Amino acid sequence: MKKTLFLIILILLAGGRIALAYDIVVVKSGNEMPMELVVQAFSDKLVHLLPARGVKSIEPHRFREIDLSRTPLKSVVEQQIREYRPDLILALGRNALLAVRDIGEIPVIYLLVVAPEIITQDRENITGVKLEIPGKLQFDELSRLLPQVRRIGVIYNSEHSAMEIQEARRDRPDLQFVSLSAQSARGVPSLLEELHGKVDLIWLLPDLIVTNPQTLESYFLFSFKNKVPVLAFSEKYLKSGAAIVVTFDLEAMGEQAAAMAARILLGTPVSGVPPTEISRVKTIVNQTVSRKLQLTVTEERPQ
Amino acid sequence: MNRWRPFHRIRESFVAKISLTLISVVLVLAFLFDLMLIRLQQKAYEDENIKHGLSLVRLLAQSVRIAVFSENKQDFIMPVNSILGHDDVVEADIFNNEGAMLFSRKKQENSLAQILDNPEHLASIFKNIKEAGEMHWQTPNSFIFWWPVYFNTSPSSDESLYFEMDDEPPARELIGYAALVISKQSFSEGVRNILINTGFIVVCFLSVGIFMSFVVVRRMTRPLSNILQKVKENTGSAGVRDDLSLLSETYGGMIQELEQSFETIKELKDGLEVKVSERTRELSDRQTQLEKANLKLSETLAKLQEAQQQLVQSEKMAAMGQMVAGVAHEINNSVNFISGALPSVKRLLGDLKELLASYEELEQMPNGDDRGRDIAAIQALKNEIEFAEIFTTFEQLLANIDEGTTRTTRIIKDLKIFTRQGAEKFKQADIHSIIDSSIPFIDSKLLKGVEIRKEYGDIEPVTCLAGRISQVFLNIMQNAVQAMNGKGTLNIRTWQENGQVHISFIDTGCGIEKDLINRVFDPFFTTKEVGKGSGLGLGISYDIIKQHSGRINVTSKVGQGSVFEVILPLSPPIFPMTRES
CATH class of the missing domain: 3.30.450.20 (PAS domain)
Known part of the structure; x- marks a missing residue:
């Protein structure tokens, strides 16, 4: 009787779908970035996409963390990862990506990395979500909030950020872009003075030549003096005086990375999952600055 | 200038x-x-x-x-x-x-x-x-x-474009x-x-x-200024000197004077020692004289005490004499009953002997005429001796003898009560009985014209030395009777009030002068003629009542009489030790 019952259970178990649990190593560059939110969104989404539940599942996905602020040596990180033998590496930040760049046998997905292509150099096991916010998304949000804005002033460096100007002009031909090229930060204040009376908004570019601690004051001083709002790409500029920020959504980035990870873990080669741009942005209006600049914001998306 | x-x-x-x-x-x-x-x-x-x-x-x-x-x-x-x-x-x-x-x-x-x-x-x-x-x-x-x-x-790093880099x-x-x-x-x-x-x-x-x-200097130096002013007044204003020189000179002079004063004091001290020595010697002499005088006084006091003892003894003797006289009178009265009855008893016994002898002769005589004659003679004898009354008379005589014996017995009993003071102890006694037992010892001669009225109230027995209290009552009653000089009324009243028994002796005698009332209890004070009283009776009575924690009140009016009120507590607060009198 007991043998018959045992056989029945075995037959039932054999009929169930296989549900594997994966080992994932999360490498963090440090604590200064908002990584917890990204990791949480990644893990939640991954569990949703690859459920490690069912009659055959023994344990859930295992996430191990390596914090580079505590383990700064690249060799140590590599050795540690090889000991773990994970199914996937999630690299958060530039330093994390640099640390795991040379581990070729394990798939790597990066997040929160500026200009990752410089680091990855076409390595086939590395993919991820780009941090740059597409100009089109920024101006779509801008048009929604400040439809009266037509003339966009921008200071750029011809070597680093000329491409963004071209893409913006291509994507939003309805807008007038007044762009001035600066060869150094010292030239930015003077160029800003040239924009006086010619623009409705100043567009900050993620270019260290034109956007740095030395020039930021000039932007916001110009903004306040001439009542011209500044459109920025990161929340950090809100407290300095930016009127509108259109920036990445960390939760959406985490979910995008999880979807890529699911595909890779299910067998798709990493080369088949190319790096993607962010799909969703977050828009924040600085109410105090807007009031002082006497802006009429038509709508604000809830955060 | x-x-x-x-x-x-x-x-x-x-x-x-x-x-x-x-x-x-x-x-x-x-x-x-x-x-x-x-x-x-x-x-x-x-x-x-x-x-x-x-x-x-x-x-x-x-x-x-x-x-x-x-x-x-x-x-x-x-x-x-x-x-x-x-x-x-x-x-x-x-x-x-x-x-x-x-x-x-x-x-x-x-x-x-x-x-x-x-x-x-x-x-x-x-x-x-x-x-x-x-x-x-x-x-x-x-x-x-x-x-x-x-x-x-x-x-700046690329990341710093997007994030706050705290570690930079x-x-x-x-x-x-x-x-x-x-x-x-x-x-x-x-x-x-x-x-x-x-x-x-x-x-x-x-x-x-x-x-x-x-202001401060002026106020603080005011005493000094006053001193300087006085010094100037004393030394005169002759010569122009500043204050400090004046003070210095005055101080120097004062020191000199002080030294002189100390010298004088020393001399006086030396003389004083001599004087003290003389005074001490004089005092010593005076003390010797005082000791001698004290010795004399002690001797005189001893003599006085001896005289007092003699006087007390005399009083005792007088009291005893008075008492003996009373006792003798009473016993004499009692004996009179007996001695008065004895001759009659003897006479009746002789009559009876004679009658019995006649009957004996008649029995021995033979019957005849003589026998009848003898019977007539016996009858005549019976009539002569009043034979029919003889036993009545005899009984009366025996009753008189019995009365005399009874009275004597009572006198002896009273005398025993009166004289057993020395061994007496505090015990409860009936005041009325004590009064009654004291009255017979009053001088009977003085009592002849005096009426004694008793108004006894309802009183409880009193804890006392009955003999001593009896002595007090006898003293008071004796004085009262003497004051009435054979005619008057002695009213004795008793009552109880606030835990105390009051015994009041009210006489209608000559009374006591107002000035003398306060002295009646003084030892040796008496208004009686010389030889009739020692002046110690009321003094002793006062001590006895004090011994019982009681008191004696006296009120009197000259010509109307006196009232002696003895007040005794039912029980003295502390029983005094029984003392040998």
């Missing part, structure tokens, strides 16, 4: 000297204090101006950062004009980090001309500013302040220098005001201080 008189007087006066000294000290201190105060205030005011100047030049350096960074002259105008808006700021100069002047604006003649014309001096200033962080100095007409112009140059330390770069010239005009006016205000305060302080010093 008189012109200099007040100064001369000041030179003499001790108070004036102290006042002048104190005022001089106050003046010197005030002067020093004034100098110090002015210096401190001036320094504080100067420091304040320097702080203000440094704040302004720092503000200027902060304001022109972007202008210095971009070296755009237009950007200098607004911040520099803002600083020059301050009244005392007369010049502002901005240099880049290489020492080249970027902007300059001034209200008056260039104060920094000499510096600006000397590149080496300027270079050394920049070097000092780099090392010290700031620089300032002053010329006769102005303050000059320097402050470096910094710009934030935190190391803030850094700054020296991009130029700001100089500010501030006129000393307002500062000089401020210093002048400080001098005036401080001087005024010090003058006020001096005025009050001098006045207070004068």
Whole structure:
């Protein structure tokens, strides 16, 4: 009787779908970035996409963390990862990506990395979500909030950020872009003075030549003096005086990375999952600055 | 000469000297204090101006950062004009980090001309500013302040474009220098005001201080002035001397006098010892005399005590005699009953013997005529002796004898009660019985015309020495009867009130004079004739009643009688020890 019952259970178990649990190593560059939110969104989404539940599942996905602020040596990180033998590496930040760049046998997905292509150099096991916010998304949000804005002033460096100007002009031909090229930060204040009376908004570019601690004051001083709002790409500029920020959504980035990870873990080669741009942005209006600049914001998306 | 008189007087006066000294000290201190105060205030005011100047030049350096960074002259105008808006700021100069002047604006003649014309001096200033962080100095007409112009140059990474990088330390770069010239005009006016205000305060302080010093010195030296005044009055005003000399001389004289006084005291002390010795000897003699007198007094007292004992003994004897007389009278009365009955009894016995002899003869005689005759003779004898009454008479006589015997027995019993005082102990006794047993001992001769009325109330037995109380009652009643001189009424009343028994003896005798009432209990006091009383009876009675914690009240009116009221507690608070009388 007991043998018959045992056989029945075995037959039932054999009929169930296989549900594997994966080992994932999360490498963090440090604590200064908002990584917890990204990791949480990644893990939640991954569990949703690859459920490690069912009659055959023994344990859930295992996430191990390596914090580079505590383990700064690249060799140590590599050795540690090889000991773990994970199914996937999630690299958060530039330093994390640099640390795991040379581990070729394990798939790597990066997040929160500026200009990752410089680091990855076409390595086939590395993919991820780009941090740059597409100009089109920024101006779509801008048009929604400040439809009266037509003339966009921008200071750029011809070597680093000329491409963004071209893409913006291509994507939003309805807008007038007044762009001035600066060869150094010292030239930015003077160029800003040239924009006086010619623009409705100043567009900050993620270019260290034109956007740095030395020039930021000039932007916001110009903004306040001439009542011209500044459109920025990161929340950090809100407290300095930016009127509108259109920036990445960390939760959406985490979910995008999880979807890529699911595909890779299910067998798709990493080369088949190319790096993607962010799909969703977050828009924040600085109410105090807007009031002082006497802006009429038509709508604000809830955060 | 008189012109200099007040100064001369000041030179003499001790108070004036102290006042002048104190005022001089106050003046010197005030002067020093004034100098110090002015210096401190001036320094504080100067420091304040320097702080203000440094704040302004720092503000200027902060304001022109972007202008210095971009070296755009237009950007200098607004911040520099803002600083020059301050009244005392007369010049502002901005240099880049290489020492080249970027902007300059001034209200008056260039104060920094000499510096600006000397590149080496300027270079050394920049070097000092780099090392010290700031620089300032002053010329006769102005303050000059320097402050470096910094710009934030935190190391930038691509990530820093998007995120707050906390681990990157803030850094700054020296991009130029700001100089500010501030006129000393307002500062000089401020210093002048400080001098005036401080001087005024010090003058006020001096005025009050001098006045207070004068008042305090005058008040504190008033006792000394009084002494000096008295000294002058005593020594006379001859000769011009200052106060201190006068005091010194007086003090010297006092010491000399004191020494003389001590000498005198010493001499007196030596003489006093002799006198004390003499007085001691005299006192010793007096004491010897007193001891002798005391001895004599002791002897006299012993004699007096002996006499008193004799008198007490006499009183006892007198009392005993009185008592014996009473007893003798009573016994005599009782014996009279017996002795009066005895002859009659003898006579009746003789009659009966004779009658019985006649009957015996008649029995022995033969029957015949003689026998009848003898019977007639016996009958005649019976009639003669009144045979029919003889037994009645006999019974009456026996009754008289019995009465005499009874009375004697009672007298002896009363006498026993009266005389058993020595061994007596406190015990409950009926006061009425004590009174009744005492009455028979009153002198019967005096009682003949006296009526004794008893109004006994309802009283409880009294704890007492019955014999002694009986002695008291007998004394009082005896005195009362004597006072009535054989005629009158002795009313004896008893009642109980508040836990006390009252026994009142009211007589209708001659009474006692008012002046003598207070002395009736004094020993040896008596109003009786010599030999009739010792004067101790009521005294003893008083002691006995005191022994019972009671009291005797006496009221009397001459010619109407006296009232002796004995008050006894039902139970004495503390039973006195029974004493042998």
